[in-house]
Amino acid sequence: MLRKLYLLYGLLIVGGSAFAQYRGWSLNSMNQVHNVPRSVRDNPGSYRSVYNSYHHYTGGK
């Protein structure tokens, strides 16, 4: 019983990994924005990125 369960679980894992690969899933979290105005193409500055407030690393060792 345990072997059958493990085999089923293993096939689900392998199949799930292959499906994730096929669908192009990624662990990266991406902010999705909808209804981006077409004018952005002509005026890129009109788009406000959510990452503008990022604090940059300026160090080194």
Next chain:
Amino acid sequence: MSSTPPPPGPPQKPAAKALNCPQCGAAITLRALGQAASVVCESCHCILDAKTPQLEILQTFSKAIAADRPLIPLGTRGKLRGADYEVIGFQRRGTVIDGIRYFWHEYVLFNPYKGFRYLTEYQGHWNDVTVCKEQPIVETRVSIPLVANYLGEVYRHFQTSDATTDFVLGEFPWQVAVGEQARANDYVHPPRLLSMERTAGETTWSLGEYTSGRDIWSAFRLPGSPPAPQGVFANQPSPSGGGARQLWAFFALLALLLLGVIIVTDFSESKTPVFSASYHLNAGEPKGEASFVTEPFELTGRTSSVEVSTNANVSNSWIYLNYALINTDTEQAWDFGREVSYYYGYDSDGSWHEGSQSDSVVVPSVPAGHYYLRIEPEVAPNHGFLAYTVDVRRDVPVPVFYGIGFVALLLPPLLYGWRSWTFERARWSESDHPPMQLQKSEEDD
């Protein structure tokens, strides 16, 4: 030996014979129909010779012995292995190991057609025991018993001890005596236990099979519930049931299957370059709008991943890029920021470096369509000329899911194997052959 045995008739309830104890006069019931060699008076506990009509006294006690009450009362009948048995005798035996006295109980069962069999109980662990019909073959090394072979099975030596009988009750097929000592060698092949007992007069081999207390209670229709087993017994079957090895075999198969899937998908991933461009940045130039958009490019095929790579010739500096991958058809955008930074130097520990001049990120599940990138670069205010390239590839492998899949496959056999290992460790730590680490720590103490 040519005589045909009589056809087995329906089992008849054995008729008990009533006598009186010659020591105290208490009534004594003989249940084994003349097949018992000794009987113990339940009143004064003196041991009588059951083979003599007058029940000659074999052993008396000048002081009261510590009585023990059997969990299965004498005279209880039950069905074991398809045959009816009656409990006719009970004894408590003990042994001293490392100065600690351990006790266990043995029950004598009798069936007029099947003969005798025994039940042993130690801290809630039960064994159904029969006398061996054949002599097992023992392998020793420098007179230390290692294994015993019996009926094609190999039993590992578990323990050698000196067992002493210190309380008896009922009937026994041998002349029992309180204080009787025997050298016992136990060999295990779970769920079986092979025991050799050697007294001055004889050597007896018996074979026990681990039985749950619930089965005993059910067989003898005893009230209540059996005592809960404590610890791990010598021949107690492992809860993993030897399945850990089979689970590892399945793991190997599934890992191979996963490897096959990785190879197939890696070949089938198109990894198509769909966009590539070089840009430069100069902080010294007059400031204006930093953001710009790329030329449009098309992503084809099924919904799949998109990899955006950045290479910049940063040197002890950084560049940060606000990216937006924008679909011109659906007006949907994926917004993300990436930093490329690379620092190096030399100090008292020698040379060092950290970061990289390249970076890549995978945008998940991007549908087919027409896209462009909006890029907003930032650099350190004092930075001079900086060149960087942006590359976009479609349908790239994301190995992290295979890594997660591999770990997920590994976990069950690992946990199961660990459980099995700790169980066996607990089993053998009670033996004459404890696991090496235990033995070593004891030596250190």
